Every structure is written in structure tokens, then in C-alpha cells.
Amino acid sequence: MxxxxxxxxxxxxxxxxxxxxxxxxxxxxxxxxxWTEEELARVDVKKMQPPDALISRLCDLIQHKNTGGLSAEEASELDHYLQLEHLMRLAKART
Missing domain, CATH: 1.20.5 (Single alpha-helices involved in coiled-coils or other helix-helix interfaces)
Incomplete structure (x- = not known):
């Protein structure tokens, strides 16, 4: 699907x-x-941010993409991160 x-x-x-x-x-x-239901209830999704190491990796992948140097594995990794980013935006929009 x-x-x-x-x-x-x-x-x-x-x-x-x-x-x-x-x-x-x-x-x-x-x-x-x-997480338990209690832990989930305490989470403020709007305040969630990716770790600095992930942001750095994303910047590297995007730079490689823009210069035409992404391997198939890197392209898959970038797509995975972009899907996660989209899901986080959806979650933040619902709260």
C-alpha cells in the first residue's frame, strides 16, 4: 500500500x-x-527534534544528491529519512 x-x-x-x-x-x-500509554501521553510531539548527528547526515546526503554522487544505498537512506520526516510533520499537524 x-x-x-x-x-x-x-x-x-x-x-x-x-x-x-x-x-x-x-x-x-x-x-x-x-512506551506505555502514560509515557505516550506525556510526549509533546511538536517539540520533538532530530538529533544533531542525523541532521548532519541528512545534510551530507542532500549535498551528495545535489552533486549527483548518491549511491543506490544512500538514495534509499535519504528516502527513508524523508519518509520519517513526512510522518513527523503529519503527527505534529494532528496535535
């Missing part, structure tokens, strides 16, 4: 099997256990 953004970009959403694998992997990571 795909989600189409206002700009016309299509984002591929995971199917049920992929979503189950993602969820299982997330739950197996002891450093990233799911």
Missing part, C-alpha cells in the same frame, strides 16, 4: 507481515522498549 503526499510523492507502507517483523524487532531491542 502507498500513501501519496500533497506533493505527489508516494510512500510505501509496510504490509501486515512486514509490520509484524518490524514490531517484533523493535520489541526485542531492550534499549528501545515500547
Amino acid at each position: 502507498y500513501l501519496t503526499t500533497k506533493s505527489g510523492r508516494k510512500l510505501k507502507l509496510p504490509n501486515d507481515e512486514e509490520d509484524a517483523k518490524i514490531t517484533a524487532a523493535a520489541k526485542s531491542d531492550l534499549d528501545a522498549l515500547p
Whole structure:
């Protein structure tokens, strides 16, 4: 299934099997256990910002893209980050 953004970009959403694998992997990571309902209620989504290291990596990827030097792996990584950024904008707009 795909989600189409206002700009016309299509984002591929995971199917049920992929979503189950993602969820299982997330739950197996002891450093990233799911939040409780109480923890989620305390989160102010509008104040969430990406870490400086991620911003730096994004800047590098965008610069490589603009100079035509992105590998297929880097293009995939950039697309992944752009999808996450879009989802964060949607989440912030709903709060």
C-alpha cells in the first residue's frame, strides 16, 4: 500500500507481515522498549527534534544528491529519512 503526499510523492507502507517483523524487532531491542500509554501521553510531539548527528547526515546526503554522487544505498537512506520526516510533520499537524 502507498500513501501519496500533497506533493505527489508516494510512500510505501509496510504490509501486515512486514509490520509484524518490524514490531517484533523493535520489541526485542531492550534499549528501545515500547512506551506505555502514560509515557505516550506525556510526549509533546511538536517539540520533538532530530538529533544533531542525523541532521548532519541528512545534510551530507542532500549535498551528495545535489552533486549527483548518491549511491543506490544512500538514495534509499535519504528516502527513508524523508519518509520519517513526512510522518513527523503529519503527527505534529494532528496535535
